[in-house]
Amino acid sequence: MRVSAVVIAFVFSLVLLGCKEEKKEPNNNVQMKEVMAVHxxxxxxxxxxxxxxxxxxxxxxxxxxxxxxxxxxxxxxxANKAMMDWMKELGDRFDYEEIMKGKELTEQKQLWLNEEENKVKVLKEKINGSIERAEKLLENKQ
Known part of the structure; x- marks a missing residue:
């Protein structure tokens, strides 16, 4: 009788551990965080x-x-307008939960996120380049 109680307790423990949900960060959450880091x-x-x-x-x-x-x-x-347009488009495509809370994305939204990642990289170059050129021009003014 004592052995069956131990076996039952062991099986019960395994069931509880199996039911425990492992909280993993969705892959798109990492990608969204990278996009938002550039922002x-x-x-x-x-x-x-x-x-x-x-x-x-x-x-x-x-x-x-x-x-x-x-x-x-x-x-x-x-460059400034490009930033404003990009932010609006991102807001039109994704909701707050998807952007800030890591809510899982649909297949279509994952494709959009891939696009947005590429767009924000181009935007970064545009902004940094325009600032660099303007500062250099102002440094050389007579």
Missing amino acids: DELMPKMGKIGRLVGELNKLEDSTETGQLYKAAKIDLQE
Whole structure:
């Protein structure tokens, strides 16, 4: 009788352990975190873009050099717009739970996330490049 009680307790323990849900992070959650990390890296640069646009705007005129300032300003404004458009599109495609809480994605949304990952990488290059070019132009002003 004593042996069967031990066996029953052992089997019961195995059943409980088997029912215990292992909480794994979905693969898309890792990818979404990487996408959002790039977003978080770029957001503070929006203020820098605004400041640079203001500086370039004051220097813009009809001279050749003034037109270089204008082109740099337009480049920055396009980078800023690209960021705003990307964020809107991300918000249109994914809900808060998917973006911030790691909610599992449908197959279609996983494809979209792959696209968004590529887009945010291009966006990063556009923003960083426009800032770098504007700063270099301003450093060389006479």
